Amino acid sequence: MNAELKTYCIIGDPIDHSFSPAIYNAAFNSLGLNCTYIAFRVQKDELRDSLDSLRAINIGGFNVTMPHKIKVLNYVDYYDKTVEMVGAANTVNNDHGKFRAYNTDVIGFIKPLHERKISFNGFNVLILGAGGAARAIVVALAHEKGIANINIFNRNTDGSEKLSNMIKKMGLESSIVSNNNIQQVASKSHLIINTTPLGMKNEKSLINSTNIRTDAIVYDIVYKPINTDLIKNAKTAGAEVVYGYEMLLKQAIASFKIWIQKDPPLDSMKKVLFGMFGEPV
Ligand SMILES: NC(=O)c1ccc[n+]([C@@H]2O[C@H](COP(=O)([O-])OP(=O)(O)OC[C@H]3O[C@@H](n4cnc5c(N)ncnc54)[C@H](OP(=O)(O)O)[C@@H]3O)[C@@H](O)[C@H]2O)c1
The missing domain is CATH 3.40.50.720 (NAD(P)-binding Rossmann-like Domain)
Incomplete structure (x- = not known):
């Protein structure tokens, strides 16, 4: 792990229920990447300031969840055609200081x-x-x-x-x-x-x-x-x-690819997810 540490996160409110840190950190660890993923509670009126802070710390990328999926579009530099059609984004990549938004849902x-x-x-x-x-x-x-x-x-x-x-x-x-x-x-x-x-x-x-x-x-x-x-x-x-967890994993895989340009190890992500709520029966 010689590469510079890269940090990723999810912003939303409420956020304490999020499985994303566990899923992404499992994938980073499994691939031996010097990356970490954390969850930030960002309330409705804190979005703009939070995005300024994420730019300031040179965040690698981030996921966006309720209630910011629509409003986040006001503070990014670019969004793709899919985001335009949906009118909301759940993934942002920091591309050399430019925030690019995607919708992997x-x-x-x-x-x-x-x-x-x-x-x-x-x-x-x-x-x-x-x-x-x-x-x-x-x-x-x-x-x-x-x-x-x-x-x-x-x-x-x-x-x-x-x-x-x-x-x-x-x-x-x-x-x-x-x-x-x-x-x-x-x-x-x-x-x-x-x-x-x-x-x-x-x-x-x-x-x-x-x-x-x-x-x-x-x-x-x-x-x-x-x-x-x-x-x-x-x-x-x-x-x-x-099951809903299938969509959760697939959207996470797509976000991971946007940030890391690699396929994440699905088994590690699944293992940590099922560890949290048991395999479906
Ligand atoms: N599996 C995944 O990967 C994945 C991805 C995205 C979202 N989700 C889940 O999907 C759900 C919706 O997310 P969202 O982003 O679409 O949220 P959202 O934009 O806030 O929309 C919520 C929708 O649910 C309706 N609703 C809320 N509470 C309700 C209730 N008590 N009874 C009946 N309808 C109710 C709302 O109706 P009104 O218009 O009447 O308020 C609205 O249509 C969340 O549980 C979220 O965790 C899962």
Whole structure:
């Protein structure tokens, strides 16, 4: 380890739940890199000052999480086309003093579906939630061929309208789902994706097991606990599940590649993650 120490971090609020330091430090150690990764709690009104400080200490790069994914774009020097489409970033690289922003949630979300060789032909998709992660997911799905429609349920209807309009602008069919027809729409959906935080505190899922098709794919991007109520309902229904930790790992791999220009060791990252919450059963 002769190279100069490089520091990476994640900024957000709350941040004490973050698995990112453990995942990235495992990867750095495994590759023998003189790099370290830490978590900083940055409150809403501290973003600008925090970014100035990160520039001053010559941070190698950083991840951005709630509530800064959108606002961070005001303080970076460059962002790519994907960030522009999503309107939010989760990764920033310090390229010789210039902050370049990326969104690896897009690739992080779609990779586990590509690995399962899913054909989206004729798919009715139901997305629960309309926040930053949902926007990244919609951008990922817009690149797939054959999707029939993407239905949006959000507790705040302004949010569902905005996301539904974004989908239509990308050339896909989209409808807004209400409390009255959510179960009925779920029962016709081939892919159900939860992007709300519901499940993190063991809350009941918005979708009952009786309204999940046996041939459906149910993807919960909540990663802790691994088996959320929605995942349990999907298993009861005999559907295929995609766990939130899969997206977490894939987006982390993509961020690592942006910073280090190398593939991280997936096994070390997985090992440390499962050490924290056990392997999925
Ligand atoms: N696995 C991964 O790699 C990964 C990546 C990114 C995010 N995530 C997880 O995804 C979740 C959402 O992240 P985000 O960045 O999209 O957050 P966000 O921008 O704040 O959006 C949150 C969404 O969830 C809805 N929501 C919040 N609380 C709710 C509740 N109690 N009941 C129903 N809906 C609720 C919000 O609805 P309103 O519009 O009505 O407020 C909004 O649509 C978080 O749990 C985050 O940890 C996971």
